[in-house]
Amino acid sequence: MQAAVLLSLAFCALHMWPAVLGSPQHLRFAPLDRKWPRWLTKVDSFQWANCGPPSDPAVIRSLSVNPCPIEIPGKVMVSASVSSSVAIEAPVQANVTLEKRLGQIWIKIPCVDKLGSCNYDDLCAMLDILISPGAPCPEPLLSYGIPCRCPFKAGTYNLPSSEFFIPNMDLPSFLTNGDYKMKAVLRNGDEELACIQLSCSLKALP
Structure with a gap:
């Protein structure tokens, strides 16, 4: 995924999503020694x-993502x-918990290759x-004066409706539909x- 670090990380993650989730090797946070065989095609119910x-000093005041579902x-x-x-x-530390619904219960996904339920020492x-x-x-961070690195000054940061393109991306095998x-x-x-807290439904092809 900051007026703070929140907005900047969210938008940087959106720009770099393919790199973080699969594409090019040089931008991954950790080397991977296995294939990522699933192609993400749709994100729904965000x-x-x-x-x-x-x-808490930092909060999201509004967030809108359209269309829904997002076709990829x-x-x-x-x-x-x-x-x-x-x-x-x-340093800004992050404790991330990722869960998947199985029937009526939620199962915690472990941290694998720095994806899943992981702790990050310095965002x-x-x-x-x-x-x-x-x-x-x-x-569009540059045009709207939204910083993308620490330190972040106190204040409010606004992103007017802006278009992003999400290219094809592959998913690790543990992130199934x-x-x-x-x-x-x-x-x-x-x-x-x-x-x-974020929630969504993923649809992927093998």
């Missing part, structure tokens, strides 16, 4: 929510507003991998910065 206490490859329109009452500086360092220090932020939900808790040391 929902989001802030899941932290009122004291295809175009998607995204608008968002995120705010943070504090400046956010490195700021990950942003530096995705976008080299000194390089301009990708559009079904309903998923993800919870991400961002921290700086002992301070919780934000808690975000």
Whole structure:
């Protein structure tokens, strides 16, 4: 997936989604020693929510993704507003829990090749991998003054409705068709910065 780190990470992830989930090798966060045999074709039933206490300084105020379902490859329109009452500086840790629905229960997906239910020590360092220090932020972040690296000043960041193209991408074998939900808790040391919960349905072809 920041007025804060939230909006920047979300938009950078959208730009880099193919790299993080499968394509080109040089942008992956960890080497993979097996094939990723499934092609993602559709994302449906996308929902989001802030899941932290009122004291969390960083929150998503609005997020709209259209069309629904998202056909892949295809175009998607995204608008968002995120705010943070504090400046956010490195290191920003993330605790991510990814679950899949099996019948009436949710099963936690383990961390495999840094995907799944994983802990990340420094999201700021990950942003530096995705976008080299000194390089301009990708559009439309650049046009709307949305930062893409730490530190992030306190304030509100708005993305008007903007078009993104999502190309073909492959999925790891453990992300099969079904309903998923993800919870991400961002921290700086002992301070919780934000808690975000996302859910969607994935459809893939072998």
